[in-house]
Structures are given as C-alpha cells and as structure tokens.
Amino acid sequence: MRNLDKNRPVCPQICELLCVDIVNGVYDAERRLPAVRELAAGWGVNPNTVQKALDTLEEQGLLHSVRGSGWYVREDISRAREVLQELRIEKIREFFAVMESLGLSPEETCEFVKEWYHE
Amino acid sequence: MVKKLFKHEIHALWRLMIPIWCVLFGMSILGRFIQLFEQETMAYNIISGSAVFFYVVALLACIVCPFVFAITRFHRNLFSGEGYLTFTLPINTNQHILVKLVVALITELVTLVAAVVSVILVTFGELTVEIGKAIWYLFKLSVREWGAHMPFYLVEAVIGAILLLAVETLLFYACICIGQQSKKNRTLAAVGAYFGFYAIQQAIGTMFLLVGAEIDWKPLAAWAVEHPFATVHLSLCGGIVLAALVGGLFYYISHRLISRRLNLE
Amino acid sequence: MSELLRCENLTKQYGKTAALNNISFTLESGKIVGLLGPNGSGKTTFIKILNGLLTPTSGAVYIEGERPGPSTKAKVAYLPDNVYLNAWMTVEQIVAYFADFYADFSTERAFEMLNRLGISPKQKLKALSKGNKEKVCLILVMSRQAKLYVLDEPIAGVDPAARDYVISTIINNYNPEASVLISTHLISDIEQVLDEVLFIRDGHLVLKKSVEDIRAEEGKSVDELFREVFKW
Structure with a gap:
C-alpha cells in the first residue's frame, strides 16, 4: 500500500526501495536488516515477496544472509550503487x-x- | 479433550445453576426463620401458608430449571453463532452430544438432591424423624418381602429413572436438530417435530391397545402370579430396554443430522 | 511446497441453485491466498465446507489428504464472517477456552496482542465495542500455529485504521510453513499481501493465478483485473 505501485509487480519495487536505502546508508549502523516479517508489515506486503526480493539482492551481491541470524548489507556498497x-x-x-x-x-x-x- | 469439554460444559451450565441452588438453600433458611415466630395467630397462618405455597412452586421451578437450561444450552452452543466455534473444535459429534447429555443429567440429579436437602432443612424436626422412620420401615419391610431381589429392584428402578430423564433430554435434542433442517422458522419446526414425535408415540400406544385387546392374557397372568419376582424384573428390565431403544433412536437422529446435514446460518 | 488443500469437483446445491459448481483446485502450503468474488458468489459456502460446518452435495475437499473432521479442525484456524463469541465469557476465559482445545494455541502471544490493544483480560466480551470484538476474534485465530488460516471477510465493515491493524496482524503472525486463505470483496486493500488469487463467480472458479504474474503480464492491479472480470 505505502509508496508502492499496484499495477507493477511488487518484488522489483521492493528491490528498488531496499537498494535506495542501502545506498543512502539507512542500514549502516548495524548492517543488519529488520526481520522479513517486520519489513513486510512495514510496507503492508506479502512476506514471501519480501523474501524473494532479498534473495534477488543477494544474487546481485548487495546482501548476504547468515543462517539463523538474518540478512546483512555487504560492507562494500559499490555493487549497490551499480545496481541503483x-x-x-x-x-x-x-x-x-x-x-x-x-x-x-x-x-x-x-x-x-x-x-x-x-x- | 473430552475432559476439557466436560469442564467447560459444567462451567457453562453450573454458572446458571449455582444461583438457583443458592435460592433453594436461601428459601430453606427463610422457612426456618419464619418458623421461629410460630404462634396461633391469623397473621402467622397467612404468612406461613403463603410461604409454603411459594416454596413448593419455587421448588418445582428449580427442578425444571436444569432441564430448560440444558436444552437452551444445546441449541445456543451448537446452532447459534457460538456453533461456529463449537463445531470447529477438534471434537467429534458423539463427544459433543454425549458430554452435553451427561452434564445435563448430572445437573438434574444434583438439583434433585439439592431439592431434597432443602425440604429436609425446612422441615427438620419431629416430622423429619418420623419420615425417616417410615422410610426405614418400608425398606426393612421390602427386604423381608423381596429378600435378595430388593437391591436389584432398586438398581433397576434407578437406572430406569435416569434413562427416562435421558430419553426426555434426547427427545428435545432431536427436535432441535430436526428444527434446524427447516429453511424458514427453525423454532417452529422444532416444536412441530416435538408434536410429531408425540403423535407417533400416541399412535404406537393405540396400536398396542388394539392388538392387546385381541390377545388372551390369561396364561400370561397365571405365569405372572406364579413368578412374581421374575415378573417385576422383566417389566423393569423391559422398560429399561425400551427406553434405551427410544433414546438410541433420538440420539441417532441428532447425531446423523449434526454430522451429515449441519447447516449453520 | 507440499499440497495443503485439494478440492475435487466440489458442488453445493441449495434446492435448485448451486452455491458452488464443480470447483476443483489445489493449494500449496506457504502461500497467502485471496478468495475473491462479489457478495453471494459462494466464498462463504466454500469456507464453511472447508471447516466442516456444511456438507457438500457432491465432490470433496481434502486438507493434507483428509476430509474435514476433528483432525483437520486441529490444524485449521477459522475466522468466521460474524462475531461468534459467547457473550457471557471474559476475554481471559475465551483465551483459556482456545488454549484448552487447540494444542497449537499460544496464550502468551494472545495476551501480548491483547495488551498492545489495551484490552483488559478481565473484561466481559459483551462489554467490548464491535471493533474490539472483531479484533479479539482475529487475535484468537492468529495466536494459533495452524497449518491453514481461513479468514472470512476479515476487513469488511471495519474502519481503515482497523484494516491496517488486521493486515499487519496477519503478516506478523504468518509463518512460511502455513497458508492463509482470505476471502474478501475489498481487493485493493489486501492485494499486496497476497501470493495468489482465486476468483469465483456464481459458484464457478474463473481464475487462479499468482498476483505477481497478473501485474507482470497484464500490467494492472488485481483490483483492476477483478473489476474487468466481474464487469456487469
């Protein structure tokens, strides 16, 4: 609902939002992203879609996941800049x-x- | 699961019954209290007379209460909005009906005991002792007359009485379930079902009378005179079997309609 | 993804009219699915059959391979479209009731959510406002760790703030092994939460599709597509 275009697939839109946040240094302090559920609730979207977006960003080299801990922004954000x-x-x-x-x-x-x- | 169902069923019914039991007890206390002022005046006679009248009426009302509550509970818990929750619990139809039936019977028996205690409380004195003595005498007499049969008669009679209560409750359950099948007026349909059963019962009774008139009862009567104990046992047990059959039929109707033709609005 | 729900030629007849007409489909676990259709299209009938409150005229529905019965009821959490709470209970008592009967119910989670809304456990259910009653019903359902959540019109007739609350409660309690089936006719409010949609009209299943596919292939929102399909 918030800031999202209903006529376009949601997954790429979430990728875009996260990408901008990463480049803007929103997650600099801890480098750790909120839980999938929290992100999903914040945007009012499906958790599975958020999961898919995170997977995509991992593939593109922006994030990495730590088993049992969650998602982290990669130290080097040059990749994020490129993607953006x-x-x-x-x-x-x-x-x-x-x-x-x-x-x-x-x-x-x-x-x-x-x-x-x-x- | 059944245990929990039982607990919640008791809670739902007894939260209504406890005030009624308190009323029974309270009336007994009041009755005793009035007796303290016993005197040979017109005023006292009027007061005590009307008190006795109200007491008897209230006593009867209290005895009917669990029956009415149990049937209302059956309807509301299963077929009103509550039914949405009741029927989505992981519980099968047998458990639903049986637990409701058993709790209804227990509540009725507890109320009967409470009523007896209330009467004893209000009349306690020489009269109670006399009544106690009379019962004891009857008991001794029956043991002497009937010997070893006495305890069996007693057990058969008690089972029969409880069974009759169960049959009556199940009759109402079946009527409510049949009423639910109606699309328009479910209450009216339930009342209709009740009169339907009544008519069937009358018809069967009449049929037996007609058939009975054709039979030569003499050999049977002679047998009965020769074997009086067996005759009493046979009629008591026959009654029990008949009640069990009729109750079973009502149970089957309710079970079938709930498990196959549930139709919540 | 394992199969969670299977419908085989499901038909429900009321006299001559068919509320459901030969519906067949399967659903996997791990999805949030919208059951969409106008009022009277058969959504509630389907949901009632799923929960064993109605018996189908023909065909069958299977939840993890079983027909609706006590064992499927233990793993399906159902929010009916009307308030069903018995009025004489307190909030605390209804929570205990759920905890007694559903092994997957978390009392702690229920009290946490009630607390956040400022609903006192000692309050009588009949003393609650209509909105709070609905929220209590939702909390009770979402406090379970069910395999399948079935929510019948959870956002109909609630104000926008409450609507957001309902949606975020669903997301926050969602776990990836479970599926959620949400019936509604208010699509635009909820479409972003959905993985898949089922469109039903006059008891027929007319479309079953992933919402991302709808947006990618049609270039339009689910709501727009719905309006097109159900144009009159």
Missing part, C-alpha cells in the same frame, strides 16, 4: 520511450525537461 545506477538508467530509457511516442526525441526531451523544471 542500472535501475535509474532503465527508468530513463522507459521515460524516453514514452516521450518518443509523444513526439519528442531524447535530445528534445532533455531540453524540454530542463526548461519545464526551471519554471
């Missing part, structure tokens, strides 16, 4: 594609965004 970068680029590509269908080329879109934003 990829996500951002992907979104921009999608955005460009949408704008293209509305008659703006990527360059024109950049110009347009700058002008519009300064207003």
Whole structure:
C-alpha cells in the first residue's frame, strides 16, 4: 500500500526501495536488516515477496544472509550503487520511450525537461 | 479433550445453576426463620401458608430449571453463532452430544438432591424423624418381602429413572436438530417435530391397545402370579430396554443430522 | 511446497441453485491466498465446507489428504464472517477456552496482542465495542500455529485504521510453513499481501493465478483485473 505501485509487480519495487536505502546508508549502523516479517508489515506486503526480493539482492551481491541470524548489507556498497545506477538508467530509457511516442526525441526531451523544471 | 469439554460444559451450565441452588438453600433458611415466630395467630397462618405455597412452586421451578437450561444450552452452543466455534473444535459429534447429555443429567440429579436437602432443612424436626422412620420401615419391610431381589429392584428402578430423564433430554435434542433442517422458522419446526414425535408415540400406544385387546392374557397372568419376582424384573428390565431403544433412536437422529446435514446460518 | 488443500469437483446445491459448481483446485502450503468474488458468489459456502460446518452435495475437499473432521479442525484456524463469541465469557476465559482445545494455541502471544490493544483480560466480551470484538476474534485465530488460516471477510465493515491493524496482524503472525486463505470483496486493500488469487463467480472458479504474474503480464492491479472480470 505505502509508496508502492499496484499495477507493477511488487518484488522489483521492493528491490528498488531496499537498494535506495542501502545506498543512502539507512542500514549502516548495524548492517543488519529488520526481520522479513517486520519489513513486510512495514510496507503492508506479502512476506514471501519480501523474501524473494532479498534473495534477488543477494544474487546481485548487495546482501548476504547468515543462517539463523538474518540478512546483512555487504560492507562494500559499490555493487549497490551499480545496481541503483542500472535501475535509474532503465527508468530513463522507459521515460524516453514514452516521450518518443509523444513526439519528442531524447535530445528534445532533455531540453524540454530542463526548461519545464526551471519554471 | 473430552475432559476439557466436560469442564467447560459444567462451567457453562453450573454458572446458571449455582444461583438457583443458592435460592433453594436461601428459601430453606427463610422457612426456618419464619418458623421461629410460630404462634396461633391469623397473621402467622397467612404468612406461613403463603410461604409454603411459594416454596413448593419455587421448588418445582428449580427442578425444571436444569432441564430448560440444558436444552437452551444445546441449541445456543451448537446452532447459534457460538456453533461456529463449537463445531470447529477438534471434537467429534458423539463427544459433543454425549458430554452435553451427561452434564445435563448430572445437573438434574444434583438439583434433585439439592431439592431434597432443602425440604429436609425446612422441615427438620419431629416430622423429619418420623419420615425417616417410615422410610426405614418400608425398606426393612421390602427386604423381608423381596429378600435378595430388593437391591436389584432398586438398581433397576434407578437406572430406569435416569434413562427416562435421558430419553426426555434426547427427545428435545432431536427436535432441535430436526428444527434446524427447516429453511424458514427453525423454532417452529422444532416444536412441530416435538408434536410429531408425540403423535407417533400416541399412535404406537393405540396400536398396542388394539392388538392387546385381541390377545388372551390369561396364561400370561397365571405365569405372572406364579413368578412374581421374575415378573417385576422383566417389566423393569423391559422398560429399561425400551427406553434405551427410544433414546438410541433420538440420539441417532441428532447425531446423523449434526454430522451429515449441519447447516449453520 | 507440499499440497495443503485439494478440492475435487466440489458442488453445493441449495434446492435448485448451486452455491458452488464443480470447483476443483489445489493449494500449496506457504502461500497467502485471496478468495475473491462479489457478495453471494459462494466464498462463504466454500469456507464453511472447508471447516466442516456444511456438507457438500457432491465432490470433496481434502486438507493434507483428509476430509474435514476433528483432525483437520486441529490444524485449521477459522475466522468466521460474524462475531461468534459467547457473550457471557471474559476475554481471559475465551483465551483459556482456545488454549484448552487447540494444542497449537499460544496464550502468551494472545495476551501480548491483547495488551498492545489495551484490552483488559478481565473484561466481559459483551462489554467490548464491535471493533474490539472483531479484533479479539482475529487475535484468537492468529495466536494459533495452524497449518491453514481461513479468514472470512476479515476487513469488511471495519474502519481503515482497523484494516491496517488486521493486515499487519496477519503478516506478523504468518509463518512460511502455513497458508492463509482470505476471502474478501475489498481487493485493493489486501492485494499486496497476497501470493495468489482465486476468483469465483456464481459458484464457478474463473481464475487462479499468482498476483505477481497478473501485474507482470497484464500490467494492472488485481483490483483492476477483478473489476474487468466481474464487469456487469
């Protein structure tokens, strides 16, 4: 419910949220993530989905799990930065594609965004 | 599991009965209290007379109470909203019905004992001693007349009485279960079932009378005169078997309807 | 993932109308499943059969291979769609009642949740507000370590705050070996919690699908899909 888009699969959205939090250093102090259930309750989503998202992030090298203890953020967050970068680029590509269908080329879109934003 | 069911059933029924037993006891105390002021005046006679009247009425009401409560409990616990919980407990239908029946019978017996104690309390004095003596005399007399048969008669009679109580309770259980099958008015259907059973019982009775009128009873009567003890045993045991059969039938009806055709709203 | 629930040609007939019509499906353990359909589509009938409160006209339902009976009732925790508590008991007594009959019930967990809501154990059930009564019912059900939780319309007729409470209680007490079956017609509030949905209409099963698949393949929320399927 909170901050999540119901029209898109939830799992990637949770990956994105966690990725941003990791890069922003939300979990720096302990490096340990809250329990799956807590995370799920906080976002109001299915615990199995959160589990899947954590598994994905582990595969991507952002997290590692310790048996019987939980999930930890990897010391080196450069991987997280990369993943986040990829996500951002992907979104921009999608955005460009949408704008293209509305008659703006990527360059024109950049110009347009700058002008519009300064207003 | 049955033990726990029993505990909760006792709790549910006795929480209603304990005040009633207290009333019985309280009335006895009040009765004794009134007797303290015994005198030969009009006022006292009126007061004590009406007290006796109310006492008897209340006594009868108390004896009927466990019966009414047990039947209401059966209906409410199984077929009202509570039924959603009752029927999702890991307990089978036999356990549900039997525990309710046994608790109802125990409660009825306890109430009867309480009623007797109450009467003894209120009348305690020369009269009680006289009544005690009379009972003792009857007991001795019966032992002398019936000899070794006496304890058996007693046991048979007690079993028969409890069984009759059980049959009556099971009859109401069956009526309630039949009433639940109705889509519209379940209470009305239950009352209808009761009168249905009553009509069937009358019909069977009439049939026996008609058949009985055709039979030559003389040889049987002669046998009965020759073997008086056996005759009493036979009729008592016959009664027990008949009651068990009828009770079994009512039990079967309730069990079948609950386990196969449960239909909570 | 082991099979938890199996329905075989389940049919329930009321006179001539079929409340459930030849429904067959299986559910695995470890899932939160939404049983979705408009009012009167057969959701409650199905749930009652599952709990042994109704007997099917034909077909059967199996919970871990067994038909509904005392042994399945020991592992299914059921929240009916109406308040069923006997009014004369206190909160404490109903907790003891559950603890007596359900081996998987945790008294400690129940009191912890009651405490968090500020419901006193000494209170009579009939003295509770309607909202608190519903919460007590939910707490009793969720304090069990059941194999299957069956919640019939847990969020119908409750205010949004209570709705959040219900949802977070379900998530917080969920364990990955169990499954939760939630019936509702208010989909948007609960769809994010679900793994899978079953759509039923007029007693027919019309769709059984993972919600992530719905979002990925259709690009729309379960609620939108529901509105499309049940358009009239």
